[in-house]
Every structure is written in C-alpha cells, then in structure tokens.
Amino acid sequence: MAPTSEPLTAERILEATEEVLRRHGPAKATVVDVARALGVSHGSVYRHFRTKAALREAVTKRWLDRTSEELSGIAADEDRVPEARLRDWLEALFRAKRRKAGDDPELFATYMVLAGENGTAVAEHIGDLIAQLARIVRAGVDTGAFAAADPDRTARAVFQAGGRFHDPCHARAWEKPGVEDDFAAVVDLMLRGLAAR
Amino acid sequence: MAPTSEPLTAERILEATEEVLRRHGPAKATVVDVARALGVSHGSVYRHFRTKAALREAVTKRWLDRTSEELSGIAADEDRVPEARLRDWLEALFRAKRRKAGDDPELFATYMVLAGENGTAVAEHIGDLIAQLARIVRAGVDTGAFAAADPDRTARAVFQAGGRFHDPCHARAWEKPGVEDDFAAVVDLMLRGLAAR
DNA sequence: GGAATGACAGATTTCAACATCTGTCAGCTG
DNA sequence: CAGCTGACAGATGTTGAAATCTGTCATTCC
Structure with missing residues (x-):
C-alpha cells in the first residue's frame, strides 16, 4: 500500500x-x-522471482522448512534414550500438523494446494524428516535398544507407517474422537517392532 | 437404447x-x-432410487463389497499360520488396490469421487476390513504367535499403519520405483511388533 | 548504471445468459 | 392398478464475451 x-x-x-x-x-x-x-x-x-510458480515454490519451501526445524531439536538431542526421542518426535510431528490444520483450516488448505504444485520441495522435506528419524534409529541401534539391519530403510518404514498422523490428506481424521488412541496404538506397534529382543 | x-x-x-x-x-x-x-x-x-445420491451410494457399496469379498477368503483360512495369513492379506489388499488404480486410472478416480461422497459406506467398508484383520490377529494370539493385549485395537493399528499401501489418496505413489520395498519394510516392522517374544 | 515502471500480447479467469439436470406428480398404458 | 411416462419448477452446469492476469521489455528515474 x-x-x-x-x-x-x-x-x-x-x-x-x-x-x-x-x-x-x-x-x-x-x-x-x-x-x-x-x-x-x-x-x-x-x-x-522468474515466474509466479517460482515465487510460490519459495513460499512452500519456507513453510516446510519451519516444520523441519521445529523437529530437528528432538532428533538431535543425543542425551535422551532413543525410545523416548522417537516417541516425542512422532508426537511432536503429529501435534504440529494437527494444530496447523485445526487452528486455521483455510490456510492449511492453501498450503496443501501449494504442496501439491511443488512435488520436489515436498519430496526434499520428506527426505529431511526421514533423515532425522534415521538419526534416532541409528542412535538406538548403537545403544542396543533397537534392532534394525538397515536404519535408513527402517526410518522410511516408521515414517510411512505413521503417515495417517502427519500426511495432510488425512487431516480431516485428526479431529475425530479416538485419533489419540489410534496414534498411540500405531506408535506402540512400531516401537515393539523396533525393540531389540 | x-x-x-x-x-x-x-x-x-x-x-x-x-x-x-x-x-x-x-x-x-x-x-x-x-x-x-x-x-x-x-x-x-x-x-x-429416491435420489441420485442414493443411486451413487448403492453403486459405491457394491464396489467396496467386491473388494471386501476378495480378501475375506484369506482372513478366514484358519488352516494357515497367522503370520503368513497377515502377510498375504496385506499384500492382497495392496495388489488389488494397485491393480485397480493402475489398470484404469480414470475409473479409479471416478470411484474415489464416489467414495468421497459416501463417507458412511466407506467407514463401513473400513470397519469390515479391520474386522477381518482382527480375526487374523486373534488367531495369532490364540496360537501364541502374536502378543496383543487388545486385538481389535492392534488390528486398527495394523490397518492404519499400512494406509500408504491401500488408501486411495496415496495411489500416485504406488507406481513409483521402490514402493515394493517400502511395503515390505512396513510389513516387516509390523510383524516384528506383533510377534510374541 | 542498476533498479523500478507501465504498456503490451497472449493466457487465464470471471460472469451472466442459456441449456441441461434433478426430483415430482398427474395422467397414460397394457 | 402397477408401472411407466413426460411436462414442469427450481437447482446446477455450460459457454463465450469481457475482464484480469502473467511475463516481457523499452523506457524512466535516481
């Protein structure tokens, strides 16, 4: 103005x-x-910005990076045991997404459109998050708490198995009663699957 | 005509x-x-049919029921060990969905729209599938192969953790290289999580 | 001279007139 | 008389002309 x-x-x-x-x-x-x-x-x-698309991509990247940074602290906290770190990380991701979707649904829908336009930026962001998970998994393998032949593969599996609680296409389900317990059940299953025996 | x-x-x-x-x-x-x-x-x-919506809902129900029936045979096959039955059931679900989405993408998109209009029919179908899973989980608990305090809750968790490989909103990912291994990794993690120790 | 402008061509979006569709029902038909 | 028809009112969708937007670039400004 x-x-x-x-x-x-x-x-x-x-x-x-x-x-x-x-x-x-x-x-x-x-x-x-x-x-x-x-x-x-x-x-x-x-x-x-050369094009409108480039401008929108830059906005998308900023938005995605903000989420990555919120979580990186938990992934990097080598002082805590891997089980607790993994639980917290997954819960932080779920809560962050759910808060964003619930607080301002229109803005969230806007960013879903932007994300849809920028597959590359989203893929990089997901790669980032899985790398954070891999770090926690590797820490667990090192301490003997987790058993994982291929930590990167396992990190991918954990990320994908938790999809229902962080992938925007399931955002509507995050407000329904029972999600909390559904989330806990999936995390329990994954942690049992990771635990060394 | x-x-x-x-x-x-x-x-x-x-x-x-x-x-x-x-x-x-x-x-x-x-x-x-x-x-x-x-x-x-x-x-x-x-x-x-009282309304166009009712007609579409009936078509949707028929389509969903066809998938349920494809899988019920595996869930009911009490002669096989639960681990194999669970693996086969999940794989059959993944393959069936992927085939439908890949063979005729337009028709699949059509049914995705119908499913979106009929939340109730979809919810019932999902309830059906989770009941089939619960049957397998209970069989595993009975034989001592699985440990699950609450088989229904665990069945829900298995279904939701596998969402990426059967939920239509991920259909595009089913054609990418590496999905097969991603699927195997998630199933491995879940089966480890279920196994009695 | 490097940054900003604004007029412009072609692409995309709006909007309102027009056409089709949904759901009802009085009456036809076999 | 049970099942079907087709005209109808209101809702929804289509269409094309007018308005707006994207991306460029010769020109202006400091």
Missing part, C-alpha cells in the same frame, strides 16, 4: 506473498496483489 | 449406472444418461 523506503528484497516479497495467500487463498492470490501489497509494480516482483 | 422386455430392477439400474460412470465420469454421469442407456424414462429410475 504505502510505498516503503526499505529496499525490495526477496525476503519482503515472500512475507507479502504469505499474507496475500492468507487473505485471498491459493486460487485468487495474484502477483499483482503481492506487488500492490508492497506498493510496487508487478514488474519489480519479476525481478526477484 | 432398444427397449428390453426384461423388468426394470434395481440390479439392472446399478449395472447401467456403472457403465455410464465408466463412460462419462462422475461429473457428467446423469440420471437421464442412465435412463437412456436402459431405454426408459428417468422417472422410472426414481421409482427404484
């Missing part, structure tokens, strides 16, 4: 884009809207 | 509806089309 004296950076454009997406939704958020919100012409936005 | 002398039954209407859905897709399949395919007026269809 009001022209700012600050220089136009990619960062400022990304913030404005998030705001426009929040207000207008993914279908009606245009580059012209973003430019208007910043008080510049839309041509200036194209100086920082 | 050509008027048949056969009486107009709910069964014949359902068959014609499936055909119309196959040809036109879920968005363009109308009750008028179904009536035309049968050589009757659309008013006659409304004699057997």
Whole structure:
C-alpha cells in the first residue's frame, strides 16, 4: 500500500506473498496483489522471482522448512534414550500438523494446494524428516535398544507407517474422537517392532 | 437404447449406472444418461432410487463389497499360520488396490469421487476390513504367535499403519520405483511388533 | 548504471445468459 | 392398478464475451 523506503528484497516479497495467500487463498492470490501489497509494480516482483510458480515454490519451501526445524531439536538431542526421542518426535510431528490444520483450516488448505504444485520441495522435506528419524534409529541401534539391519530403510518404514498422523490428506481424521488412541496404538506397534529382543 | 422386455430392477439400474460412470465420469454421469442407456424414462429410475445420491451410494457399496469379498477368503483360512495369513492379506489388499488404480486410472478416480461422497459406506467398508484383520490377529494370539493385549485395537493399528499401501489418496505413489520395498519394510516392522517374544 | 515502471500480447479467469439436470406428480398404458 | 411416462419448477452446469492476469521489455528515474 504505502510505498516503503526499505529496499525490495526477496525476503519482503515472500512475507507479502504469505499474507496475500492468507487473505485471498491459493486460487485468487495474484502477483499483482503481492506487488500492490508492497506498493510496487508487478514488474519489480519479476525481478526477484522468474515466474509466479517460482515465487510460490519459495513460499512452500519456507513453510516446510519451519516444520523441519521445529523437529530437528528432538532428533538431535543425543542425551535422551532413543525410545523416548522417537516417541516425542512422532508426537511432536503429529501435534504440529494437527494444530496447523485445526487452528486455521483455510490456510492449511492453501498450503496443501501449494504442496501439491511443488512435488520436489515436498519430496526434499520428506527426505529431511526421514533423515532425522534415521538419526534416532541409528542412535538406538548403537545403544542396543533397537534392532534394525538397515536404519535408513527402517526410518522410511516408521515414517510411512505413521503417515495417517502427519500426511495432510488425512487431516480431516485428526479431529475425530479416538485419533489419540489410534496414534498411540500405531506408535506402540512400531516401537515393539523396533525393540531389540 | 432398444427397449428390453426384461423388468426394470434395481440390479439392472446399478449395472447401467456403472457403465455410464465408466463412460462419462462422475461429473457428467446423469440420471437421464442412465435412463437412456436402459431405454426408459428417468422417472422410472426414481421409482427404484429416491435420489441420485442414493443411486451413487448403492453403486459405491457394491464396489467396496467386491473388494471386501476378495480378501475375506484369506482372513478366514484358519488352516494357515497367522503370520503368513497377515502377510498375504496385506499384500492382497495392496495388489488389488494397485491393480485397480493402475489398470484404469480414470475409473479409479471416478470411484474415489464416489467414495468421497459416501463417507458412511466407506467407514463401513473400513470397519469390515479391520474386522477381518482382527480375526487374523486373534488367531495369532490364540496360537501364541502374536502378543496383543487388545486385538481389535492392534488390528486398527495394523490397518492404519499400512494406509500408504491401500488408501486411495496415496495411489500416485504406488507406481513409483521402490514402493515394493517400502511395503515390505512396513510389513516387516509390523510383524516384528506383533510377534510374541 | 542498476533498479523500478507501465504498456503490451497472449493466457487465464470471471460472469451472466442459456441449456441441461434433478426430483415430482398427474395422467397414460397394457 | 402397477408401472411407466413426460411436462414442469427450481437447482446446477455450460459457454463465450469481457475482464484480469502473467511475463516481457523499452523506457524512466535516481
């Protein structure tokens, strides 16, 4: 709106884009809207992002990275036993996703659309999360708490088996009564499957 | 088209509806089309199904029941050991879904739309499948092969943990290289989790 | 001279007039 | 008279002309 004296950076454009997406939704958020919100012409936005798709991808990456960072602390906490770390990590992922979906369903739906457009960014994010899991699994194998011939493969399996509690396509199920226990049952099954005997 | 002398039954209407859905897709399949395919007026269809939604629900139920029946044989085969039965059942479910999604993607997409419209029918179908799993789990507990304090809860957990390999919302992932091994890894983890120690 | 602008062509989206569909029912038909 | 028909009202979907958007670039501005 009001022209700012600050220089136009990619960062400022990304913030404005998030705001426009929040207000207008993914279908009606245009580059012209973003430019208007910043008080510049839309041509200036194209100086920082080659296409609208590239702009949306950058927004998506930022959003996904925020979630990764929330969890990386738990995965890296080598002071705690692997069982507890794994439980906490999975629970933190579930709670983070559920909170985002429940608090602002429209914004969550917006980011689901963006994620759908950017398979690559999502794949990288998932790779990131599985790497965090692999770190916990390897720690467990090292202490003798877990048995896993191939920690990376096992980490993938844990991630995929927990899909119902973090994959956005199941978001509607996260509000139903009983999910908490369903989640606990799946985690119990996985931890039993991991435990050395 | 050509008027048949056969009486107009709910069964014949359902068959014609499936055909119309196959040809036109879920968005363009109308009750008028179904009536035309049968050589009757659309008013006659409304004699057997109160609404278009009811007709679609009946088609959905038929389709879901066909899958349930495919699997019930494995679940009921008390002669085989529970580990093998569980493996086979999960694999049969995965293969059946993958075949349906891969062979005729458009038809599969059609049924995904129908399923989305009929939450109740889907919930019943899922209840059915989990009951079949529970039967296998209970058999395993009886023979001492499995440890499960609450077989129904465990059956739910097994079903949900395998979601990535039977839930239609992951259908695109079923064609990617590596799914086979991902599936095997998740089944291995679950069977280890079930095994008595 | 590097950053921003705004007019422009082609692609995409809106919107309202028009067409089709759903569900009902009085009456026809065998 | 049981089953079917077809005209109908209101709801839903289609269509194409007008409006908006995307991406470019010659020009302006500091």
